[in-house]
Amino acid sequence: MTKSRTDSTEHVISHVRELIARGELRPGDRLPAERDLALQLSVSRPTIRAGLRALSAMGVIQSRHGSGTFIPDGPPTLGSEPLRFLAALHGFSREEMYEARRVLEVSSAGLAADRATAEHVAAIAEEVASLFASIDDPQEFLVHDIRFHRAVAAASGNQILASLVEMVSALYYERRRETATRATDRNLRDAADLHRSIYQCIRSHDGERARTLMNQHLLHSAAYQAEEEHPRSQAPAAAKNSRKRRT
Amino acid sequence: MTKSRTDSTEHVISHVRELIARGELRPGDRLPAERDLALQLSVSRPTIRAGLRALSAMGVIQSRHGSGTFIPDGPPTLGSEPLRFLAALHGFSREEMYEARRVLEVSSAGLAADRATAEHVAAIAEEVASLFASIDDPQEFLVHDIRFHRAVAAASGNQILASLVEMVSALYYERRRETATRATDRNLRDAADLHRSIYQCIRSHDGERARTLMNQHLLHSAAYQAEEEHPRSQAPAAAKNSRKRRT
DNA sequence: CACCCTCAAGTGGATTGTCCAATAATTGAC
DNA sequence: GTCAATTATTGGACAATCCACTTGAGGGTG
Structure with a gap:
């Protein structure tokens, strides 16, 4: 069986895929060194490197200079870069x-209300507290805002x-983050209150209300941001109309 | 400004990102040749290749041997490979x-009912027709099933x-696709009928009913598949209970 | 004129060998 | 035992070269 000259890099990728599929590589594990992989697969090291770079772009591996190449620990994560390119292109x-x-x-949010464990609830609560503590720092608030939403998604129990x-x-x-500093204390406080209300619904396992409030929060957030970009005297009314349309 | 020895490959990726962000590279465009890029960025060609391979893994570019490297035309697409790796790992x-x-x-489906153009509706209808035409070929049915769902998502107007x-x-x-042949004519026919009903709701702009039927279809699909894997005399009843729980 | 063939240029795909930079492991001194 | 220096191992990258594929130009034929 002669080795096709094409797709050597693809062969690197599929080799790692098979190791993962067979359970021989798991989160936290270290891959063989590039030089070893090149010997095992009978390809050159730049070819290995191109394949590993592709896997790195997919978030499947992380290489550390001088240490090795690892499968990341922690929850499954797709990263934002592919979506960022798509957003820029389209x-x-x-x-x-x-x-x-x-x-x-x-x-x-609805699923989180159904399924959150005490640990999930604690993690969400911690972000709510951090939101309130960050009202005078919009960038920090944004970080905890994002973390809150991820904690809620983690509590949904669907990876x-x-x-x-x-x-x-x-x-x-x-x-x-480029425009976060435009947020006023007032709207950050409103948002923190809504986050807290969502948290309370999740804690008390009220799924329907969690859904309603999350929807409201995201609609508010969108309206606030639209107002930041196009300040008009009619903007508050537009936000209200937007809500009625959804109900 | 001395060039850091590290992150040359990352520099390749960000260079392409900036070309895209500035509108200098759009869907359908061709990138400079690897040799030219290497000169422009003052890096080696294997480094260019590693960077391009990463971009390829993200679906941002496609290289064609002997022709060049292109930004794909057509709708934004993330591909399934990153999610596949995650699925295998986690x-x-x-x-x-x-x-x-x-x-x-x-x-x-709800958004599609609100927003579908005549073209969207035609594309969905075509897949419905193909579903009915494929009832005796489960693999072909699966292909059109997938296409139906993508056509509905395209009609949602949200990229x-x-x-x-x-x-x-x-x-x-x-x-x-590994288990598609297990599907019976009966359940494919039921599914095709449901697809058609969803299509009709989208065509007539009945968003609420489109949502209900899509939910029903996916629940049915899940139940049929569960029954394929664990055939039991109680399975039909279990499928019914599953529906009641969601309503 | 249209069509086909050949060839050269340009392209991606990959190798080999070498060097650089960061980290981890080992060794020796105290 | 700790700490510092050294060595080994690792990823990061380069230069030069060759291979395989595609494209386009030019020439020949009907």
């Missing part, structure tokens, strides 16, 4: 992003959903 | 996948949602 709007967040996060929420929220974070 | 269950699909696709649906449905397809 012009994803802020409205699309908020809508996608609503689709994912309203359901995640795929949590990965999707993480990916979309990371895209939101990349965009929002 | 053990995503079939239930998680169906639930994630319900979160994404029930809302997408992010459509990309997420495409990604999760691709994961579903990879898994399902």
Whole structure:
């Protein structure tokens, strides 16, 4: 069986895929060294490096200079970079992003209310506390805002959903951090209150209300941000109309 | 400004990112040749290749041997490979996948009913017709099933949602195609009928009913598949109970 | 004119060998 | 035992070269 000259890099990727599929590589494990992999697979080291770089771009591995190449520990994460490229190429709007967040996060909040363990609840509570502590620092508030939403998604008990929420929220974070300082104390305080209300619904396992409040929060958030970008005397009324349309 | 020895490959990636951000690279465009890029960025060609391979893994570029490297045309697509690796590493269950699909696709169906153009409707109708034509070929049926769901997501008018649906449905397809032949004519016919009903709701802009039927379809699909894997005399009853719990 | 073939140029795919930079492990001194 | 220096191992990258594929230009034929 002669080795096809093409797809050597793809062979590297599929070799790692098979190791994972066979359970021979798990989160936290270290891959063989590049030189060893090159010997094992009978390809050159630059080819190994190209394959590993592809896997790194997919978030499957992380290489550490001088140490080795590892499968990351921790929850499954897709990262935001692929979605970022897509957004740049295809012009994803802020409205699309908020809508996608609503689709994912309203359901995640409902599931979190059904399934959250005490640990999940504690993690969410911690972010709520941090939100209130950050009202005078919009960048810090944004970080805890993102963490809150990820904690809620983790509490949904669905790893795929949590990965999707993480990916979309990371895209939101990349965009929002450029304008986060525009947020007023008033709207951060309102948002912190809503986060707390969502937390309380999750804690008390009230799924329907968790969904309602998460939806409300994301609609508010979208409206506040729209107002930041186009300040008008009619903006408050527009926000209210937006809510009626959804109910 | 001396060039850091590390992160040359990352520099390749960010260079392409900036070209895209500045609108200098759009879908359908061709990147400079590897040799030219190496000169422009003052890095070696294997470094360019590693960077391009990473971009390729993210679906941002496609290289064609002898032709060049291109930004793909067509709708934004995340591909299934990253999610596949995550699934293999973290053990995503079939239930998680169906639930994630319900979160994404029930809302997408509702939005499609609100927003579908005549072209969207025609594309969905075509897949419905193909579903009925494939009832005696489960693999072909599966292909059109997937296409139906993507067409519905495209009709949602939200590119992010459509990309997420495409990604999760691709994961579903990879898994399902191994067992697709287990489907009976009976359950394929039932599914085709449900697809058609969903299509009709989208065509007539009945968002609420589109949501209900999409949810029902995915729950049915999950139940049929569970029955395929664990045939029991109680299975039909279990499927009914599952429906009641969701209503 | 259209079509086909050949060839050269340009492209991606990959190798070999070498060097650099960071980290981990080992060794020796106290 | 601790700590510092040294060595080994690792990832990061380079330069030069060759292979395989595609494209386009030019020439020949009907």
